[in-house]
Amino acid sequence: DVKVTQSSRYLVKRTGEKVFLECVQDMDHENMFWYRQDPGLGLRLIYFSYDVKMKEKGDIPEGYSVSREKKERFSLILESASTNQTSMYLCASSWGGANIQYFGAGTRLSVL
Amino acid sequence: TQLLEQSPQFLSIQEGENLTVYCNSSSVFSSLQWYRQEPGEGPVLLVTVVTGGEVKKLKRLTFQFGDARKDSSLHITAAQPGDTGLYLCAGNAGGTSYGKLTFGQGTILTVHP
Numbered sequence: 001d002v003k004v005t006q007s008s009r010y011l012v013k014r015t016g017e018k019v020f021l022e023c024v025q026d027m028d029h030e031n032m033f034w035y036r037q038d039p040g041l042g043l044r045l046i047y048f049s050y051d052v053k054m055k056e057k058g059d060i061p062e063g064y065s066v067s068r069e070k071k072e073r074f075s076l077i078l079e080s081a082s083t084n085q086t087s088m089y090l091c092a093s094s095w096g097g098a099n100i101q102y103f104g105a106g107t108r109l110s111v112l
Numbered sequence: 113t114q115l116l117e118q119s120p121q122f123l124s125i126q127e128g129e130n131l132t133v134y135c136n137s138s139s140v141f142s143s144l145q146w147y148r149q150e151p152g153e154g155p156v157l158l159v160t161v162v163t164g165g166e167v168k169k170l171k172r173l174t175f176q177f178g179d180a181r182k183d184s185s186l187h188i189t190a191a192q193p194g195d196t197g198l199y200l201c202a203g204n205a206g207g208t209s210y211g212k213l214t215f216g217q218g219t220i221l222t223v224h225p
Contacts, residue, residue: 004154031211040121042200043155043215050210058212090154099143099204099211103154 003027006091006104013111019078021107023091030096032074034058034066037088037106049074050096081111114139116203118216125191126224133186133219135201142206144177144184145213149198191223 007022025032031050035043035058045058047066055066063085067075074093078085088108092101117136125131135144143162147155159168161177161184168175172195174187188195198220202213 009152033212035215040217042116042118042217043202045212048210048212056210092154094211096211099213100145100157100160101155101202101211101213103156105152105154 004091004093004102004104006089006107008107009105011107011109013078013081013109015082015111017078017081017111019081019109019111021076021078021089021091021109023074023076023093023104024072025074025093025102026072027093027095027102028071029093029102030071031094032068033092033094033101034064034074034076035090035092036060036085037090043090046076081109083111085109086111114141114203114205114214116201116214116216118201118219120219121217122220122222124222124224127192128190129223131188131191131221133199133201133221134183135185135203135216136183137203137214138182139203139205140181141203141214142181143204144181145202145204146175146184146186147200147202149200149218151197155198155200188221191221193223193225196221196223 033048034046049068065077091104146158149155166177201216
């Protein structure tokens, strides 16, 4: 079974802190994605990566950056957390040519 | 940017009732997927439809892709409390999109015993 693991289920951070969200997949997938999920807005794509060290902006990249140094790991970075970044963050991965995405369980981030 | 409008946003029904969730866009998608998400978990794929007019059945769930590949529907027959969850449609534009998906806003379904 494909497994996508997000390092934390819950995080509480202070405004201005630098926050790292980690995601690891064990199926050698080329593509990895970071979304945020807010009620009534569905999933919105923050960044995605189609190869090691490659990244592209999604629909809402402002205030976020990403890092993919190894194929299995994709990190989301909040450079200076703000209260409007309080949300559920979901990581997903997929094979290069496929569009079926496998999701982690999510990280619920609260920024106080 | 492609958009997917999903409706209704909320559905609260009694066990045994039928329901339909709609997903509409002005854009053409090469494929469309339906995911189900339970509280505290990530979305899990239910089905992918790729051909205009395609109908797929998964037990009591029937999925249809519009002829023009711009819309889709999910119909549940005789809903059960175990069907409770968030249902999401997601479209793929195809081409060199690297498997990116555009998600609808989601439908929160509650089935009461």
